[in-house]
Amino acid sequence: MSARAGAGDAPGSPRARALPVAMALREAGLAAFVMAVLAFPLIGFVLADVSGGVTLRTRFEWVALASAIVFAGRFALAIMPGRVSLPFAPAFAAAGGALSRSGAGRWIGPALAGFALVLPAMPFSDRYIVDLGTSVLIYVMLGWGLNIVVGLAGLLDLGYVAFYAVGAYSFALLALHFDLTFWQCLPLAGVFAAFFGIILGFPVLRLRGDYLAIVTLGFGEIIRMVLLNWQEFTGGPNGLSSIPRPTFLGAPLARSAPEGTTTFHELVAPLMEPVYALFGEEWGFSPMHRIVWLYYIILALALVTNFFTLRIRNLPIGRAWEALREDEIACRSLGINPTNTKLSAFAIGAMFAGFAGSFFAARQGFVSPESFTYIESAVILAIVVLGGMGSQLGVVIAAAFLILIPEFGRDFAQYRMLIFGLAMVLVMIWRPQGLVSGREPSVRLHPEAR
Amino acid sequence: MEYFVQQLINGLTLGAIYALIAIGYTMVYGIIGMINFAHGEIYMIGAFMAVITFTALGILGLSWAPAAILVVLVVAMLFTSAYGWTVERIAYRPLRGSHRLAPLISAIGMSIFLQNYVQIAQGAKIKPLAPVVQGSIPLMTSAEGFTVSISYLQLIIILLTVALMAGFTLLIQRTALGRAQRACEQDLKMASLLGVDTDRTISLTFVMGAALAAVAGVMITMYYGVIDFFIGFLAGVKAFTAAVLGGIGSLPGAMLGGLLIGLIEAMWSAYFSVEYKDVASFVILVVVLIFRPTGLLGRPEVEKV
Numbered sequence: 086m087s088a089r090a091g092a093g094d095a096p097g098s099p100r101a102r103a104l105p106v107a108m109a110l111r112e113a114g115l116a117a118f119v120m121a122v123l124a125f126p127l128i129g130f131v132l133a134d135v136s137g138g139v140t141l142r143t144r145f146e147w148v149a150l151a152s153a154i155v156f157a158g159r160f161a162l163a164i165m166p167g168r169v170s171l172p173f174a175p176a177f178a179a180a181g182g183a184l185s186r187s188g189a190g191r192w193i194g195p196a197l198a199g200f201a202l203v204l205p206a207m208p209f210s211d212r213y214i215v216d217l218g219t220s221v222l223i224y225v226m227l228g229w230g231l232n233i234v235v236g237l238a239g240l241l242d243l244g245y246v247a248f249y250a251v252g253a254y255s256f257a258l259l260a261l262h263f264d265l266t267f268w269q270c271l272p273l274a275g276v277f278a279a280f281f282g283i284i285l286g287f288p289v290l291r292l293r294g295d296y297l298a299i300v301t302l303g304f305g306e307i308i309r310m311v312l313l314n315w316q317e318f319t320g321g322p323n324g325l326s327s328i329p330r331p332t333f334l335g336a337p338l339a340r341s342a343p344e345g346t347t348t349f350h351e352l353v354a355p356l357m358e359p360v361y362a363l364f365g366e367e368w369g370f371s372p373m374h375r376i377v378w379l380y381y382i383i384l385a386l387a388l389v390t391n392f393f394t395l396r397i398r399n400l401p402i403g404r405a406w407e408a409l410r411e412d413e414i415a416c417r418s419l420g421i422n423p424t425n426t427k428l429s430a431f432a433i434g435a436m437f438a439g440f441a442g443s444f445f446a447a448r449q450g451f452v453s454p455e456s457f458t459y460i461e462s463a464v465i466l467a468i469v470v471l472g473g474m475g476s477q478l479g480v481v482i483a484a485a486f487l488i489l490i491p492e493f494g495r496d497f498a499q500y501r502m503l504i505f506g507l508a509m510v511l512v513m514i515w516r517p518q519g520l521v522s523g524r525e526p527s528v529r530l531h532p533e534a535r
Numbered sequence: 536m537e538y539f540v541q542q543l544i545n546g547l548t549l550g551a552i553y554a555l556i557a558i559g560y561t562m563v564y565g566i567i568g569m570i571n572f573a574h575g576e577i578y579m580i581g582a583f584m585a586v587i588t589f590t591a592l593g594i595l596g597l598s599w600a601p602a603a604i605l606v607v608l609v610v611a612m613l614f615t616s617a618y619g620w621t622v623e624r625i626a627y628r629p630l631r632g633s634h635r636l637a638p639l640i641s642a643i644g645m646s647i648f649l650q651n652y653v654q655i656a657q658g659a660k661i662k663p664l665a666p667v668v669q670g671s672i673p674l675m676t677s678a679e680g681f682t683v684s685i686s687y688l689q690l691i692i693i694l695l696t697v698a699l700m701a702g703f704t705l706l707i708q709r710t711a712l713g714r715a716q717r718a719c720e721q722d723l724k725m726a727s728l729l730g731v732d733t734d735r736t737i738s739l740t741f742v743m744g745a746a747l748a749a750v751a752g753v754m755i756t757m758y759y760g761v762i763d764f765f766i767g768f769l770a771g772v773k774a775f776t777a778a779v780l781g782g783i784g785s786l787p788g789a790m791l792g793g794l795l796i797g798l799i800e801a802m803w804s805a806y807f808s809v810e811y812k813d814v815a816s817f818v819i820l821v822v823v824l825i826f827r828p829t830g831l832l833g834r835p836e837v838e839k840v
Contacts, residue, residue, distance in 0.1 A: 123621060126614045127580070127656050130587050139662060141590050241636055243643070288825040295570045295639055296824055299775055303817035306772070314810040459768065463647055470640050503651040509644025514629045517637045 109163035117156035124148040194478055201384055205377045212376055219380045219448065221488045223441055226387040228468040228480035230437030233394055235466065236475035237403065238430035239410030240290070241298040244305025245465050247285075248278040248435035250312065250457035252442025257325040257452050258318075267331035267447045271440060278439025279432040286431040290424055305462055312454040324453025330375060331382055331447050379448050386444060390437050391477055397433075406430050407475075460502065467505050471512050537677035541684075542805045543798070548689045548758065550797020551696035555751035556774035557781070557789040558703065559619075559744025565720040565784035566740055567631070572642035573622050575771020576649035577745045580618050581752025582762045583653060584611035586662045589756075593665075600668055604691075604757075611753050612746040619745025622649075623738055646767075654764040661763040664756055692754045699750060700790055703743075707786060716740060720784065769813060773800070776820040782833020791831060 129148045132139045201222070205215050227249065234242045252274040259265045259273060289300045312319045319325065397403040405426045409416045413423055446452045468487055472479025490501055556578050563571045588607045597603050626645045630638045671686035707713035715736045718726040727733045755770070756762050777796040781788025796816055803815040823830065 119617065119621060122614065122617045126584055126587055126610075127653065130591065132586060132590065132657055132662050134660065139586075139590055141587065141594060235636075239636070241639060289821065292824055292828060296779070296828070298639060299570060299772070299779075300821055300824055303772065303776075303820050307814050307817050310811065310814050460647075463643060466640070466643070474636075499655060500651075502647055503655065506644045506646070506648030506651060510626045510641045510648065513633075513637050513641040513644065514626075517630070517633050 105164055109160050112163045113156045113160035116159035117152040120155040121148055121152040124151045197478075197481060198388065205380055212373060215373075215376050215380050217489070217492065219376070219383055221485050222380070222383040222387050223445060223448075224465065224468060224484040224488055225481050226383065226390050226441045227438060227465045228472065228484050229387065229390040229394060229477065230434050230441065231465050231469050232475065232477070232480055233397075233406075233437070234430055234434035235469050236473075237394070237398065237410065238406040238427055239474075240427055240430065241295070241466075242301045242431070242434070243298050243459070243462055243466065244285075244301035244303070244308075245434070245438055246457045246459070246462040247301075247305040247308040248282060248438035249442040249445070249461070250308055250454075251278045251281050251435075252439030253446040253452045253456070254312065254319060254325070254442075255439070256443035256446045257328045260329050261325060261327075266329065267443070271443055274443035275436040275439040278442065279436040282432040282435030283428060286428045287424075290427040290431065302459065302462070305457075305459060309454050309457050309459075312457070320453075322454065324451060324455070326451045328446050328450050328452065330450065331379065331444075333378060379444075383441075383444055383448075386440055390440075393437075394477065402426065402429060464505065467509050471508060473516075537675060537681050537683045538805070540675070541681075542801045544683070544685050544689060546798035546801030547794065548692050548797070549801060550777075550794035551693050552751045552755055552758070552793075553770070553774045553777045553796050554790045554793025555696060555699065555747045555754075556770060557777040557793045558786065559748050560775050560778040561781070561783055561786060561789040562716070562740050562744055564778070566716065566723070566737055567627070567638075569627070569638045569642065570775065571627075571741075571744070572639070572771070573626070573645040573649055574744065574748060575767035575769075575774070576646050576653075577615060577619050577622070577767070578748040578752045578755075578770055578774075579762070579764060579767030580649065580653060581611050581615040581745075581749030582756045582766060583657060583662070583752075583764075584614050584749065585753040585756040586664050586762060589664055589667065603667065604753075608750060608753055611749040615749035615752070616742040616745045618649075619741040619748075620738055623741040628734065628737075646771075650764055650767065657764065659764065661761045663761050666760060667757050688757055692758065695750070695754070699747065703747070704786065706743075712736070712739060772820075773813075773816045776816045776823075779820060779830055780823050782830030785830070785832045788830055788832035 125145075125148055128151060129145050130141045130143055133142045201218070204210055204218055207214075227245070231242065231245050234240050234245070255274045255277040256267065256270040259270045260267070265273075285301070285304050289297055292300065313322055315321070398407070405416070405421050406429075408419075409421065409423055409426055416426075417423055445456070449456075464487065468480055468483045471487070472481070472483035487501075487505065490504065556574065559574045559577070560571060563569065563574070585607055588610045589603065592598075592603050592606060597606070622645055626641045627638050630641055668686075668688045668691065671684040672690070674683045674685060676682045707716060715726070715731045716739075718729070718731050719733055719736050719740075723733055726736075751770075752762075755766070773796055774793065777792035778789050779792070780795060781790070781792025796819070799815060799819060800812055804812045807815075
């Protein structure tokens with residue numbers, strides 16, 4: 086609620102200079118009054134279940150508390166000098182700006198990648214940490230994929246999770262019906278997802294940005310409802326289970342292998358002889374192997390996505406995306422076909438979601454429509470937006486932040502989406518370009534002129 | 536035939552509710568050119584206001600239906616408008632003049648925030664409401680004994696919607712506020728140069744949209760008898776579809792689109808499949824946008840530099 090400060094009175098205006106405290110008190114009083122009006126019906130009363138219906142309980146102390154907080158917050162903002170709207174906003178801005186401007190970004194990226202690479206070998210890494218790392222990396226990969234669509238091409242896609250679902254279900258169905266392995270399905274899942282992206286994109290990409298947003302949202306919901314209702318094909322709400330896990334060069338990472346194959350620990354046993362000799366311990370099956378293996382798969386997939394994005398930004402197509410984001414009419418005048426250019430961004434973004442989806446299915450061993458709701462799309466979008474549209478590093482920071490928040494306290498989990506929503510609004514108000522500014526153009530006419 | 540007439544009545548009732556929500560979308564889009572993603576949540580808040588106020592009136596002992604409905608409508612409209620106003624003030628006004636995607640993302644954030652706010656404040660369970668108005672008027676009976684009837688509640692919903700629409704149209708066409716709104720819709724910058732207080736006009740547009748959404752929320756609560764914090768999402772998308780179908784930015788278009796979407800949904804559920812009834816409106820949205828992006832009554836939009 087304290088965001089009300091935003092556009093209020095300019096601090097330089099005569100009235101504000103004359104009586105800053107009185108003005109601030111007045112503003113804070115108004116804000117507190119509005120908060121009280123808002124909170125009175127929805128927080129002041131709560132519908133409580135009783136046998137045979139509902140009744141009302143009151144908790145006006147919460148209303149008073151909310152108003153008091155808003156009063157204090159608004160007062161603090163109003164008496165603050167300068168055009169600053171939040172104490173930590175300029176710090177964020179400075180840090181973000183410095184990160185994108187200076188060479189810092191150049192070593193932070195590789196440093197993070199290096200850290201990710203050695204994470205499973207760290208002494209503090211246990212099953213939980215590696216699992217969590219895998220979750221974060223899935224979202225990092227999805228964020229990077231969506232970044233191509235939203236950050237580079239400037240197309241607001243609210244149904245990104247649909248392509249994730251297409252990837253997951255195509256792997257699940259191919260594996261269950263045709264006995265294909267994860268590695269055979271991975272490219273296929275990407276192709277299917279990209280194909281869906283083209284089918285959807287072709288008619289709708291001529292539309293204005295906000296129409297596109299709602300159509301992609303609709304498309305995401307259509308996919309989910311088809312998955313939910315087409316019982317005989319997708320298993321309906323029960324989903325599909327017993328999806329095979331990814332193998333290591335054809336060797337399953339399991340305690341015992343099916344007929345005719347060897348398991349991973351049997352496969353590597355000969356190579357590990359010197360290690361056994363050194364440590365005097367046999368290296369048998371451990372469930373940890375599979376978790377670490379999954380972690381490295383998603384790490385590799387995510388890094389491929391990142392590498393691809395970084396490289397394609399320097400190709401004509403990548404430049405065309407960014408140009409299109411900045412000014413569509415100018416692009417059309419210069420002979421860029423906007424539909425085809427957008428379509429390529431859409432399809433490539435969808436392809437990476439397809440890869441991530443098939444990994445998700447392989448990791449869980451189970452898929453159901455529950456995993457592919459609109460909220461999931463919103464979370465991925467939040468990652469891209471909070472990180473800074475177009476910024477690769479920003480996506481990592483935002484993904485880590487958003488996925489790790491609920492882990493720090495289970496009590497917090499309930500407020501996770503609340504904070505997501507609020508953060509999206511606040512970031513848009515204070516730093517519309519995201520925490521790490523990514524709208525730096527890839528090319529400049531005069532590189533020395535900053 | 537009788538079955539069809541019954542579906543027609545059901546569809547019109549549903550369509551009236553969608554039309555009320557659609558007006559909020561279309562007005563905001565007309566004036567500031569953004570999709571107010573949080574509008575569905577405003578409608579959901581209106582529905583919660585209805586359950587809370589009805590329950591409170593029940594405890595206070597006001598059981599005469601017409602008075603209760605009137606009180607609930609007024610209370611819900613007042614408090615829901617406050618939400619509409621605040622949303623605009625916090626999430627959209629600071630972003631005016633920002634890049635194109637910023638208000639849209641802010642709106643999505645606001646929608647997620649409001650949904651979870653209500654979930655946390657009121658709990659995730661569905662909220663039931665005892666029927667307020669019961670009884671129906673039989674209209675005709677088929678040879679097989681199927682009776683077509685229109686319930687009093689359906690009658691109230693349709694009549695109230697018609698009355699609100701008429702009043703609203705007058706407000707837009709005859710009053711100073713309506714004139715200011717139409718001026719802002721044509722050219723925001725020019726209107727402000729000519730002395731129209733654009734900020735105030737935009738705020739009032741959000742307040743009016745929220746008040747109509749609150750009426751829709753009250754009526755859906757009475758109609759279905761159960762609500763939860765998630766109803767805003769689907770209703771919002773459907774009402775937006777209605778606004779697009781009718782031609783976004785056009786008020787008669789929103790009304791027409793709402794009725795059509797309601798009818799299509801009722802017919803689709805009756806004759807095709809109930810499971811895919813929500814898919815129907817999405818499919819219509821996509822088809823309309825592909826073949827007639829300006830909608831049925833909309834003006835073609837010219838993109839300018």
